[in-house]
Amino acid sequence: DAGVTQSPTHLIKTRGQQVTLRCSPKSGHDTVSWYQQALGQGPQFIFQYYEEEERQRGNFPDRFSGHQFPNYSSELNVNALLLGDSALYLCASSVAPGRDEKLFFGSGTQLSVL
Amino acid sequence: GDSVTQMEGPVTLSEEAFLTINCTYTATGYPSLFWYVQYPGEGLQLLLKATKADDKGSNKGFEATYRKETTSFHLEKGSVQVSDSAVYFCALSGNQGGKLIFGQGTELSVKP
Numbered sequence: 001d002a003g004v005t006q007s008p009t010h011l012i013k014t015r016g017q018q019v020t021l022r023c024s025p026k027s028g029h030d031t032v033s034w035y036q037q038a039l040g041q042g043p044q045f046i047f048q049y050y051e052e053e054e055r056q057r058g059n060f061p062d063r064f065s066g067h068q069f070p071n072y073s074s075e076l077n078v079n080a081l082l083l084g085d086s087a088l089y090l091c092a093s094s095v096a097p098g099r100d101e102k103l104f105f106g107s108g109t110q111l112s113v114l
Numbered sequence: 115g116d117s118v119t120q121m122e123g124p125v126t127l128s129e130e131a132f133l134t135i136n137c138t139y140t141a142t143g144y145p146s147l148f149w150y151v152q153y154p155g156e157g158l159q160l161l162l163k164a165t166k167a168d169d170k171g172s173n174k175g176f177e178a179t180y181r182k183e184t185t186s187f188h189l190e191k192g193s194v195q196v197s198d199s200a201v202y203f204c205a206l207s208g209n210q211g212g213k214l215i216f217g218q219g220t221e222l223s224v225k226p
Binding site for chain 1: 155157158205207212216217218219
């Protein structure tokens with residue numbers, strides 16, 4: 001049983017470019033959340049998708065957008081990249097969006113913005 | 115807003131030593147509390163959780179008790195092993211549900 005898979009594992013972009021990160025949830029999971037983890041910091045919540053809709057959003061600008069597909073996979077898009085967007089982007093899935101649900105995390109996509 | 119504060123690392127211990135990693139939180143209402151662990155090159159894994167006051171979460175020899183009166187959820191283990199070397203994150207999930215708020219993480223290094 002594959003866990004949460006993310007692609008690509010590493011990515012290098014330049015300022016002003018756009019990037020798309022992808023996530024496939026664990027089998028049987030229908031809820032996907034995205035987190036940004038800066039070096040030496042804890043993950044910061046970006047948003048959560050359930051039933052193909054954005055259900056919750058953290059304090060991130062509109063440059064960060066997402067999508068969930070009918071097969072529950074998800075994409076994170078970041079437009080007009082800034083140097084400060086360099087971070088590890090983590091995807092997490094769960095069986096439902098409730099607060100006590102166990103999250104399963106992928107290994108992340110390391111984004112470097114030059 | 116809600117927040118989590120952890121003791122700063124790195125923490126370096128000898129094998130079989132006692133471990134405590136402090137975690138305190140600020141939240142409205144009654145959050146659920148979690149400890150996640152991140153091994154090198156891997157994603158975060160849930161270590162344990164507690165969903166109400168005085169609950170004790172435990173797993174793999176680690177324990178943490180939800181203390182509402184002190185707003186704390188300290189992680190403890192009686193005898194650490196080299197394989198416990200990792201970064202440990204305390205987190206809470208509040209009334210909004212599903213959104214985890216993490217502390218900054220505490221790196222643990224266990225020497226043989």
